[in-house]
Amino acid sequence: MGAEPWSLGGGSYSMHLWLFFTLSLLLFILLLISCGGCMRKSAQFSAQNNDTEAKDDTHLISISQFDDSVFPNSISPATIQEGHPGSRKVSWQNDVEMPGMQDNKESPCQHSRALPEIPAALDDKGNPDGKGDPVYQTARELTAAECQEISEDPIEPSYAASDQFSLEAQRTEFIIEDDVAKEEKVAPVYARVSKKTKNAPLLCLPSHSAAHGNVERDEEPPPLPEKRFDLDDDFVIGEESKQILVEETPQEDPRAAVPGQERDPRSSRADAAAWTQVTMASVLSRRLGKRSLLGATVHTPSPSGSGILIPGVIQAYRLDSGKGNSSYTVSFEDGQFKEYSEDSIIGPGFQSLSRFKLYPGQRVYLTHSGREYVGLVEQHNHLDNEVLVHVKELDLRSLRKIEDVRLTESRKSPRLQEQERENLRATSKQTESKRIHCSESIDIPPRGPGVVDMDEVMAAMVLTSLSSSPLVNSPLNSSTMPGLAESGSGSSGIWSWGSDTPSPSTPPFGQSAGLAQGGDGSDRYGTQPLLLEEPTARKRKISPDYRCAFTFGDCSVQPQVALLKPHVVFASPVPSLSGTRKIRGEAKKCRKVYGLENRNQWCTACRWKKACQRFHD
């Protein structure tokens, strides 16, 4: 981690960064004031406009948007503009009229939105051509009323965004959409900006064409450095000094300092900051008892970049500069440490496993005829979210819904584990409802030694795919299925074997995995005093209904509730809401997510009108 490009200069650099940052902010504000509404309409930009920023005027940034052909209803016409890199106000606008587009009337649903750029990071050593420095961003503001078109979007919500931004593409796009808000007000803008490093030479991308012959064209998304801003309605950027940290955290990642000892190439590449991403979220402050999570055992994508989820323990946390998101330092059994965005952590109080991709070799636990077994994942079909697990002990392969496998062993009945957390959550009054364990699995009889019998696998796949609707629209699907991608009509689901590029830092559905340090390379685990979590009862904000598609680190829009591990010392359980009241979680469940017409994609529990086991609260 010490390897992040922008932390080169150590403290002094970060100083600059901050300066830069603040300056830009000011600039930004100025612009806002002077320009006022121009932003809404059509803020065009070009390099010529702002020469205020030092050394950066030479570089251009291109901003592009999704191509309509890919996401017909969810994204506005492609727009490409030129921007100015140094300037924070990289913006774009949706309302541009596209030649040849029948739909010229500007959509009321979308607005231009200026976005702060990423901290200049590598700009100083920018490369002259100004190319190769795309900024991707897309965002929209929607008002419920005028945009029914959106709601008719045939694209399965979770797949609505692409995670394919390749490293080589001149400009790529991706992102997001807000969901139509139920409320009157404008939905929050959810956007992310990615920027490719200028100094490509610095990072030795071992991969690309060279590496595995099987590398898919859509190289995994930029691994890392990720930072959040709060874009909200009035760009409150950078402010926020609420850095937080806690409990004896190693000053540094021990091995980070050791130059020779690099981690996995991929991982280091990430650190090389081939990309810098900025994720902006707005609204919705998920303030939870983060402290309470200290010491909790969780799972995170292995730092090795293999994609395998390994157990670790939360050692510390901090809120990132943008409120709303925090990162955690996780320690692993081997003594390693790594910081992760909360979005890439799996465990009580974090993400649910169902959002992640399981790579072959992943160790999982499952219950088979009343008993728990360990197994290794062989494939993961993330269309149906099913995994083929091989249970060595029985030499059998079992095809399961992902929610039917666990990363942790549980002596107790699996589903009670969940309930256990609930109890800790102070909502304990709940009934001792014995949850059923619905396992929707198809066991595949033992076979030859350890070799996967392709046919059987196929058979199993087909079996389960038959029932699922042909949801082939996700562009990203096609790339995830190396061998089976057959374009032949009626593909059967999306299965991935190890062959496909493990996107190390990119959890399955796009959440960026690791989280490199923020813009200020210095005070990582600052000596900041432990800051208590605001004791004030968490406001139950009726956040506008929004979701981010796929690629979002922040997909965790599903509000999290602090769930605690038994041994974790925790702060107030927040008796906040008057005791015995059943509070309906705000997480959207299968029914809502997939829709009635796609009932077959719901998790079993939902189909049975039971508590959803795929999207918890």
Added chain:
DNA sequence: AATGCCGGGTT
């Protein structure tokens, strides 16, 4: 009106 899901069925 739509969702989420508990309790209590039936197969």
Added chain:
DNA sequence: AACCCGGCATT
């Protein structure tokens, strides 16, 4: 166990 669904609470 797998599955279905009435009906209530919540939004």
